[in-house]
Amino acid sequence: MRTHKKLLITLLASASGLLVAPSVFAEPVVLQLDYEIPVQQNQVAFVPFAGDSVLSPIILNDLNRTELTVTSRDLPQQPRSSSELAGTLPVWQSLGIPYLVVGSTRSNRGKIVIDYEVIEVKSGQVLEGKQSLTADNNQQSLRYAGHVIADKVYELITGTPGDFSGRIAYIEETGRGKDKTSRLKVMDADGENARTITEVNGSIFSPAWSPDGNRIAYSVQREKSYPTIYVQNVSGGGANVLTPFPGSNLSPSFSPDGSKILFSSSYQGSADIYEISASGGQPRRLINWPSSEVQPSYAPDGKSFVFVSDRTGFNQPRIYRHEFGTGRTTQVSNSGYATSPQFNSDGSQIAFLSGRSAAIMNSNGAVTTNLGNTGIDEAPSFSPNGKRVVYASIQGGQGVLTIKSLNGGEAFGKSGQGIIRSPVWSASPK
Template structure:
């Protein structure tokens, strides 16, 4: 990862022996964000990132403190930042018209200072401005102003978080996104699952189905963030649906001779690849959504499933047990050139191609444990990011630097978790209810009333 010189010089990525904490709720009801409430210890593997000390001054004006609180929670969860306790701030009352008193911030060890303010227009819309400074170099890193309705304050906070993350790390942010997954309620004998969507920080969950079908494998379209696909199982059917999140329209891809599994869009949104169980065999097919033409890509006696397109659409990774145990294979998008790429022991399933194209995430079962790992697109440099009693179903954040997956305890409780590519920060995701099959959305577009954006000068060299 290419880092801002300030971040690198501050040793923000240095290893430390101490643990990294994040906010998580205790005793929250399902659907409430996990990051509210008392701090909780975050699982650490192989050391820990020393987070970047950022002073976030509470924003002024309507919804101002709410916005700065959301930004603080986002940055903390990334693992790169540790928002400082405002009780230790020497300078207070910062306004957008003034630069910080830099020595007062370096004195308390702040490596960046963020502050902002909200003004309310006559039409009740909010102008939200912020500034981010480097107190050591005494220069402005970035400033922006957004205009939106009061109801969109969380979206504004996520966009601010994305801008800070990108300015400080050199990588795109991932906060203004949503997660679609299968939420679970009830016990093993009377379990209800529903297609559910939630903001990446766990807020604003919405149930999209009623619980009268078994829902599996929801996935976003990378080119159309409002389009998702998933499998619904009824008493006498299995169907792949396309669902538009804006209109609520649900459309079946048709009736197939056999059970359908694991649909996933191509990155341009024009195709869906999936598996069909037919005559005791499971093979991969692809449907062109424009013509509805169906093509069969595999035809061996093994179980071929979980196809995932490369970002450029030229290749597909999938898992197959044709060699005796599940391994990862790649093939061209037309089904030719099938070859194995996983090389280690154990069983490999649920591959997912990174949106950057450089890595493939997977689930691996070995030695009585399940792991979430990544490997190069050619199968090299395999490394495990997280291991536990049971975990599965990795899904990439749109910047290709974080992976979300489902983790189950021995008691059968399944939650959504995230891990960064270093494998050193593993934490429960924002949603605190039970869930499986997570899929991360692309970055969202501006809200319907069009957020107005004005950029200020950036006086710090990159």
């Protein structure tokens, strides 16, 4: 889109109208011209950081998958800091782009130091001053640093923390029956850098992140055995058994402070909801109805949790909410087949499975977003800031992870081997 701006130009003219060098005889003539200035629709101009070839593409890619529109092309200058804009700020202002991101990298004692600034172009103000981040000089550390910087840039511009430095855990299944192999994998939030945390001959179910992003709880069912819940540190080490109980132990959910875990178990009869210390011990039964109660998930404030029950009838699962303080339990979903509930970060929305479709409801049970039929029974998971969701589907016979913005940003998919299930998004590791 282009707009015309009136530009006042003062010329020194002679009596004959010819331009001459300034003199005492020259009189200023003010001409009002229509000068066409291209006004870009991009909200952010991103100048690749000086001395860098790794971070900048990651930051640009992250920001371009949000509702922001970002460009690094056709820029009038390649400044590395706000001080280099002193004489050219009007040029940037004429572009009509509200924000400018500049930066540079340098080495310091074997590490990489990244200095960067987010500039409000209209005023020339640097938002929250110069930012600095230090990373190890290796691909893994620099990749993570790029995501952290994208988080901060997004927050400075929108006021909402970014969700790029969190990770996504998911299950990848190949084979069937006795030949089924399941892998618990973790990847960066941009769909890259996937690695296997654990692999079993059998099934893995319902991974759940700890609030600090360092541990994952999940269920494993091997041939001729009950599902058992394990807790494992993502950085390495063996998995610890959390539920050495008979029966089906499924759907772990960490409390907001990471000290407790909700889960469903049939070790005392029908499936009920239990709470246990995250380090193990004796569980406490919270819901004990004659029907089956499964898939518990804490609310962000830890004062309640949601779960699924078929108490209204066979194959008619509904979502309920239980309050710890009062012991009151109320139905949340209004009708239909509703399972796999999970809150967003402020508790205002619940992602769930509506029949065979991934969907989102508000906390009162009204459906606000239908993400469509996924082809498998998979519910979406919110990103840490609630602006995006990740869900699994089957496309062309292949398992696909889809990351979708809820406010106009770009959606993208990541395919894998076999079937992909149960993706869940972590906060940035503490």
